[in-house]
Amino acid sequence: MLNPTTYPNGRSLQLPLKDKPIKYFIRSWPPQAGSNAWIHQDLAIEENHTRACNYIREAASQGAELAVLPEYHLNGWAPDDPLWAEQAGEYKKYLSAYQALAKELHICLVPGSIVERHETEADGKEGFNLYNTAYFISNDGSILGSYQKKNIWHPERPHLTSSGEAPHEVFDTPIGKVGLLICWDLAFPEAFRELIASGAEVVIIPTFYHQGTRHDASPEALSYNPDSEALFLESTLTSRCFENTCAIVFVNAAGADEKFLGMSRVTLPIVGPVGKMGREEGVLVVDMDMGLLKIAEENYRVREDMAKEGWHYVYRHSTTR
Numbered sequence: 001m002l003n004p005t006t007y008p009n010g011r012s013l014q015l016p017l018k019d020k021p022i023k024y025f026i027r028s029w030p031p032q033a034g035s036n037a038w039i040h041q042d043l044a045i046e047e048n049h050t051r052a053c054n055y056i057r058e059a060a061s062q063g064a065e066l067a068v069l070p071e072y073h074l075n076g077w078a079p080d081d082p083l084w085a086e087q088a089g090e091y092k093k094y095l096s097a098y099q100a101l102a103k104e105l106h107i108c109l110v111p112g113s114i115v116e117r118h119e120t121e122a123d124g125k126e127g128f129n130l131y132n133t134a135y136f137i138s139n140d141g142s143i144l145g146s147y148q149k150k151n152i153w154h155p156e157r158p159h160l161t162s163s164g165e166a167p168h169e170v171f172d173t174p175i176g177k178v179g180l181l182i183c184w185d186l187a188f189p190e191a192f193r194e195l196i197a198s199g200a201e202v203v204i205i206p207t208f209y210h211q212g213t214r215h216d217a218s219p220e221a222l223s224y225n226p227d228s229e230a231l232f233l234e235s236t237l238t239s240r241c242f243e244n245t246c247a248i249v250f251v252n253a254a255g256a257d258e259k260f261l262g263m264s265r266v267t268l269p270i271v272g273p274v275g276k277m278g279r280e281e282g283v284l285v286v287d288m289d290m291g292l293l294k295i296a297e298e299n300y301r302v303r304e305d306m307a308k309e310g311w312h313y314v315y316r317h318s319t320t321r
Helices: 038-042 045-061 082-088 091-105 183-187 189-197 219-224 228-243 291-300 302-306
Strands: 002-006 012-016 022-028 066-068 108-110 114-122 125-137 143-148 170-173 176-180 202-207 247-252 265-268 272-276 282-288
Touching (some): 045 091, 045 282, 082 125, 091 108, 091 114, 125 176, 125 202, 143 170, 143 176, 183 202, 228 265, 228 291, 291 302
Parallel strands (some): 022 066, 202 247
Antiparallel strands (some): 022 282, 114 125, 125 143, 247 265
């Protein structure tokens, strides 16, 4: 149930007081088993989809209400291979399959992110844009919301199109008010603030975050701290959760190769991580006490401040939406 809190200026903000904890499932794995065949793993879309469905079924059998997969979980990251963009044209097939599975198992689902190919035509020339998109699928199979990655990591920029100035949206779902972000969005507190200002209680972040590859931490950074990216994730996830009085479900790719960071986790204010994984491939089902969000807001009053008239930061938005 939701308990409305009314502030002195008359605005109300919905804060969650659940009768029971929400049971979340997070799944962390490389796109395909076998770290010695990375390029082939990236393009193994059917195998990856089959494995994802099997793990979602496992989560449902353990009573999970929500299953979340990593970013790029279907065909990995291989933008220089023409097959990668070709596979992105099949996104509707896999999205429909996930909708059917969510309905069958009566489970909410965020199937990581899916690279989508959208055909374009300009000045008589045909082309396409690729979007990195996350969906929230309800337990009846309906799509309650979607999000196209806005803050694109610099090696992705030659290949993907950002959602640009489109606003971050919050969706009403069976588990509460949910916002979606993807990977590098984590680095931008403004993205969280926009979601929180719209009432988000849970922020879900599918991720494909590496350490020590040419796409992530530089040799110079690693010479100072070989665990710099793990430190970044650990500290940023905890900070975002506390400073926004929200729950964060962070699901990252993992595997035996040292370049995979893993670190999938659920983080809550007051207590920090309530379930976390390392680099190993695996499944984790976590009970989340959503009442901690109310306790955190009573302590820090972040949402109360953001709801005030004359809020002094330029990215202020109404908290009553």
